[in-house]
Amino acid sequence: MKQLDDFYLNLEEPIKGTFLALKEIILKQDKDITHVLKYGMLFFCYKGKMFCYLWIHKKFKQPYLAIVEGKHFDEPFLIQESRSRMKIMLLDPNKDLPLEQIEMIIQSAINLYKSGIIKV
Template identity: 65%
Template sequence: MLTQLDNFYLQKEEPVKGCLLALREIILKQDKDISAAWKYGMPFFCYKGKMFCYLWVHKKLHQPYIGIVEGKRFDHPNLIIEKRSRMKIMLFEADQDLPIEAIQAILKQAIDLYKTGVIKIR
């Protein structure tokens, strides 16, 4: 039986589907304490149970992106805030190679917020 989380990826068209699946893989490989979850109708990733980041497709641009929950707490040239108060996003061209080093750098910065105690983990 497929979960809502499985269906999220399966219902996407290529190349967006492949891009999202690759991003999921990159996120999960960053740290053993990152887990996948289905929250608010979207694929979320938690760090030790605390919401960390999520995947989505931009409504206007139709580009996949990673949303960093605590993105406002640090700066990276690849992150944009748009009209959000807390989160920042990193957009991707689904038909191009992913900037893996930039993704890893952003995820590491975000994880460090949790590891250093800036974000409290219950």
């Protein structure tokens, strides 16, 4: 857990605050969500299966929430870019987080796993 805590502590504001808030939002969505540091990134797993992660967009220098199975969603706020499977939600660290959109897409991703479309 220390590695995970250190990751957050080494971030600079306002991205640190954004990531810490997202961590709390994501973890409270379901008791089966776990939080791990994988490939040097902040991943969230549902019953051990990776379903989303947090990272910083190289070009825009903005934090984002990535949905691993994003290809299953058509929400206009999710961006595909050159990814075949994942979609991202760019976030402005200087503005309030779009809580309803974040919770909705996290719940939709969890439901995808619960439905059996994605094997857990």
